[in-house]
Amino acid sequence: MRNPIKIDNTYIGEGFSPYIIAEMSGNHNGDINRAKELIKQAKQAGASAVKMQTYTANTMTIDCDKADFQIDGGLWDGKNLYQLYEWAHTPWDWHQALFSYANNLDITLFSSPFDETAVDFLESLNAPAYKIASFELVDHPLIAKVAKTKKPMILSTGMATYDEIAEAIQVAKDNGNEELIVLHCISGYPTPIAESNLSTITKLKQDFGVQVGLSDHTLGTTAAVAATALGATVIEKHFTLKRADGGPDAAFSLEPNELQQLCSTTKDAWLSLGQANYELKKAESANLQFRRSIYVVEDIKKGEAFNERNIRRIRPGFGLAPKHYESIIGAIAEQDIAKGTPMQWELVNKPGQTED
Structure with missing residues (x-):
């Protein structure tokens, strides 16, 4: 400068x-x-x-x-x-x-x-x-x-x-x-x-x-x-x-x-x-919740497999990021999960996964 x-x-x-x-x-x-x-x-x-x-x-x-x-x-x-x-x-x-x-x-x-x-x-x-x-x-x-x-x-x-x-x-x-x-x-x-x-x-x-x-x-x-x-x-x-x-x-x-x-x-x-960067801007922060994420869209019983019918990538953004969708498909539910629950790793009985 x-x-x-x-x-x-x-x-x-x-x-x-x-x-x-x-x-x-x-x-x-x-x-x-x-x-x-x-x-x-x-x-x-x-x-x-x-x-x-x-x-x-x-x-x-x-x-x-x-x-x-x-x-x-x-x-x-x-x-x-x-x-x-x-x-x-x-x-x-x-x-x-x-x-x-x-x-x-x-x-x-x-x-x-x-x-x-x-x-x-x-x-x-x-x-x-x-x-x-x-x-x-x-x-x-x-x-x-x-x-x-x-x-x-x-x-x-x-x-x-x-x-x-x-x-x-x-x-x-x-x-x-x-x-x-x-x-x-x-x-x-x-x-x-x-x-x-x-x-x-x-x-x-x-x-x-x-x-x-x-x-x-x-x-x-x-x-x-x-x-x-x-x-x-x-x-x-x-x-x-x-x-x-x-x-x-x-x-x-x-x-x-x-x-x-x-x-x-x-x-x-x-x-x-402004400044050249990729940081979250103040004006954007309130809208993070409206991104897509993975949600349970049907009631799921413990031991049931996650599939394309019972989980979807939808708004809002409180669940796991959509990039994990393929990893979750076919995995087993760790517990009973109600429709409308944001997907989290602790709900998945699949070793080796970590939160992201």
Whole structure:
């Protein structure tokens, strides 16, 4: 079992219920009060943390209309990159107020930085953890900068090859950070459920020996529950107040009641895993009596032989186990036995038998 990782006062690992991150992204729609309401609703739904994104349009790209910078197709068709990030970013002068608000509600708030200036800014706010977004997984200088904070790091793997994931993890470790959680991710917005490839969660655990979770862009909560059953210790899901309100990520985000369902069902999925063993479970113990066992079904006189008419394998389970049936057939009754008596070895006049 991999060592647990602690963010604020919450442990993350295989021995703990899934750590649920509600990704705010740009779903605040430019309104700090809506951002606060998202944090409040995430807390009420049972999320472990809220995550935002720390960048400006200028730290992400340049304002340029050349073809390289245009978005063709998808949710953001027709915008250039600068316009998208200008629309979706969370203003830096909101951050302090949002961190304070989350702290007062007792829910963790952290962020994805997108360049080194964002890391320095978040460090000034004492951010408890960092997320490396899928698109930044190949930005080794950024990963190194975050790793040096020694804070827990969550790395998303959308679009990444095996080598790119391995390199990112190694950069983090080379810069002194072993507190790593890797999220399986498909960077489709939304991702078709058939392209989720959740079996990769098992492979990531095997290949890299780190905590593994899911950054989920599918619609609904099915993939998250399945991922939990595969051992995901973190589930990240985009979150909005109401999809009809619009917003950069609204189309593939959960509403509050759906986030509450996600928190509940993933915890239940985790609880259902239990421990691998063959011991009798508490819920089963009362039903042992309803198993089959061997019973006398006709009155039998002492000295009479047991046969297929006077003993049967029936419910309840207070007699000898059915596996002894053939051994008893043809044996002699040690005493008179009334119909409805559970079969026991002391009723059988046949040397060499022992109780089982």
